[in-house]
Amino acid sequence: MQNNTLKAAGFSAYVIDLLEQKTEQYNRPEFISNDPVCIPHRFSKKQDIEIMGFWAAILAWGQRKTIVNKCLELCELMDNAPHDFVLNHQESDLKRFLYFKHRTFNSTDTLYFLHFFRNYYKTHDSLENAFSDHLNPGDDTIEKGLIGFHDLFCDSENFPLRTRKHIATPLRKSSCKRLNMFLRWMVRKDDNGVDFGIWNQISPSQLICPCDVHVDRVARLLGLLQRPVTDWQTAKELTASLRLINPNDPVKFDFALFGLGIEGFATPAIQVYRK
Known part of the structure; x- marks a missing residue:
């Protein structure tokens, strides 16, 4: 980054160098096997990647080993062919899902996900449209796409109210x-082999950085984030800071923030805060 741009962004060279270094360290295929992203990486068909990427992201809370194992269980329940299964399964095939559970995600949620996927893929080639169709030209972020997807997902007479908690929306300040995270996997494009970059109607510049306890803590230490709570405005604030450093691909720094969090990063804030 040029010096004048660096000053305009207001971040020290230390912060930017650290983010770039850690992004390079963690945005590598070696880290796929222990992360939920390993689930969609089991597939080559676009729709399979979308379905299992979506499911892996939604189930991504708790220990990563448990998340991966539960997703592998889902793969087996769908005969390791998710797209074919959601389109062609028989009613009797659904019985095998009645005992699936991960934390608060239960069989009722599972069966509705299958219902949604079946209805959606009957008329659409890609899950991308479920998000991109709600965007307007020139939208700076994916916010409208997230709101539109939530409404589409929940728009069914068969929709169980309990399942709403699993599909977040900015309108609930989530x-x-x-x-x-799912959108990062589908949209970001590079040659590192972690993110898929199989969607083209959404720009990487529109993505919002996933915020969890690790990312939030490190972002505050680095002066990228001031908001004390974690909600939609927090995610936008963090992404706005990252966009000052890389306007075209701000969410690539998710790798660095998450990796530093796992490392237990605790550098004294005085060294790294915005000048």
């Missing part, structure tokens, strides 16, 4: 961490 940070939408899991959906933003």
Whole structure:
């Protein structure tokens, strides 16, 4: 970054160098196997990647090993062919899902997800449209896409109210961490082999950084974030800071923030806060 741009962004060279260094360290195939992103990486068909990427992101809370194992269980329940299964399963095939559970996600939620996927993929080639169709030209962020997707997902006479808690929306002030992580996987494009970059109607510049306890803590230490709570405005504030450093691909720094959080990063704030 040029010196004048660096000054305009207001971040010390230390912060920017650290983010770039840690992004390079963690945005590598070696880290796929222990992360929920390993689930969609089991597939090559676009729709399979979308379905299992979405499910892996939604179930991504708790220990990562448990998350991966529960997603592998789902893969087996769908005969390791998610797109074919959601389109062609028989009513009797659904019985095998009656005992699926992960934390507060239960069989009722599972069966509705299958219902949604079946109805959606009957008329659409890609899940991207469920988000991109709600965006307007020139939208700075994915916010309208998230709101529109939530409304589409819940728009069914068969929709169980309990399932709403699993699909976040900015209108409920959620940070939408899991959906933003899923969108990062689908939209970001690079040659590192972690994110898929299989969607083209949404720009990486429109993505919002997923905010969890690790990312939030490190972002505050680095002076990227001032808001004391974690909600939609927090996610936008963090992304706005990252966009000052890289306007075209701000969410790439999610790798660095999450990785530093896992490392237990606790550098004294005076060294790294915005000058």
